[in-house]
Amino acid sequence: MEEIRNHFPALSSCTYLNTASNGVIPRPIIAWRHQHDLNLMNHASVFRDEHKRHIEQIRMTVANFFDASATETALVPNFSFGINTVLEGLPKGQKILLLKNDYPSLGWPVETRDFRVCYAEIDENLESNIEAAVAKHAPDIFMFSVVQWLNGIKIDLDFLKKLKSQNPNMLLIADGTQYLGTEKFSFKDTAIDVLGASAYKWLTAGYGNGFIMIKEAARARIFPKTLGFNSAEKFESKPIETAFMKHFEPGHQDTLNYGSLEQAILFQQKLGVDKIYHAIATLAEKAKNNFAEMGLLKKNTLLREKHSSIFNLKGDMELFQKLRDNNIICSPRGGGIRVSFHYYNTENELEYLLTILKR
Incomplete structure (x- = not known):
């Protein structure tokens, strides 16, 4: 994973959970x-x-x-x-x-x-x-x-x-x-x-x-x-x-x-689509389970058998600002806070998000 993340300099300066807004361009494309x-x-x-x-x-x-x-x-x-x-x-x-x-x-x-x-x-x-x-x-x-x-x-x-x-x-x-x-x-x-x-x-x-x-x-x-x-x-x-x-x-x-x-x-x-798509699905499932335990999901997501790696968390602008103050990049959308996970995100980033949300 660290080898993959080296292609994305933007990831070194923040916890980037905003691909649903703008994907990070890797070095080889630039x-x-x-x-x-x-x-x-x-x-x-x-x-x-x-x-x-x-x-x-x-x-x-x-x-x-x-x-x-x-x-x-x-x-x-x-x-x-x-x-x-x-x-x-x-x-x-x-x-x-x-x-x-x-x-x-x-x-x-x-x-x-x-x-x-x-x-x-x-x-x-x-x-x-x-x-x-x-x-x-x-x-x-x-x-x-x-x-x-x-x-x-x-x-x-x-x-x-x-x-x-x-x-x-x-x-x-x-x-x-x-x-x-x-x-x-x-x-x-x-x-x-x-x-x-x-x-x-x-x-x-x-x-x-x-x-x-x-x-x-x-x-x-x-x-x-x-x-x-x-x-x-x-x-x-x-x-x-x-x-x-x-x-x-x-x-x-x-x-x-x-x-x-x-x-x-x-x-x-080149990265291997099976590998990176499996990484997305695995991280999305873990995120959904944790968000559900914390009561952060609406039933329109909670009750769906299959879901993507985009989540709208219950929260207001005060919570959004708290996340930004802790260098977590996400978006206020639809009356909640939208976070999204791509193949370049890690379980450590999810854990960091959960830590901030629990404070």
Whole structure:
């Protein structure tokens, strides 16, 4: 573990439990970014001559990591850009099911467009609430975060398969920003039709990079309007010849930011994804058990069989300030205090948090 933590200088100055807000970028990515910019400075357009090949390489790395195909995958600057592009391509007037108090970048773009909107509650009975809402409202689309930003509640991916089998014509559109990079995930095997994510949290890739994946079957329902030169193969191409996923990549693509995403994925693979994902799950389970014993969890988390590594602890701004005074980095969210554990966190850090909370 100490060898891993040496890649993250920020961890030496605090107890960092805030990956749900901002993942810590490791040294190798910063070193790669530095060399990239030196190459751009020293070689200008000669360096950029290879950018299309590099972008395709990055796309393949992302697709392979999440068990998708390259033709299903587009590189986007963030989840918000990707999801707005999807929504602009959906016929108006459709009924969309949302989860109450889901992440604003998912809800706001729906609520401010010409859609009919219905809701399901986020609590310990999340899947039952969704089933009831689908039965009552018969939505055309269900949009949701795989892991909730406020409290870490994680939707059951097996439940989504059941839901899809019972409602095959309902599109499932998901935000994976608080999920991807914490456990193995197969886009091919999931029931999700459209999945997008920003990569600055659990993938630790920094800002300005993300991706969106769309299954072939869903494309008959989405008509993206975004377009730019990079969407075409060459200068002589016609706009109507644009491949579906290339609508999500107009204009010049940034090999620095998207390259950082690729480097972050390669970094996880080098560490060993089975090892680091096991470390996350183990620490999250220990944290939940301790928080439960101390009465710090609401029942919407306490009663869930499976949970993520994000927790919303009962506490006010006075307690939050106490944690900050003891150099514990976390976030006030949803009327409580949100802490989150990644593979670079340790049991000693959890014990230190518990010690401060008990004072």
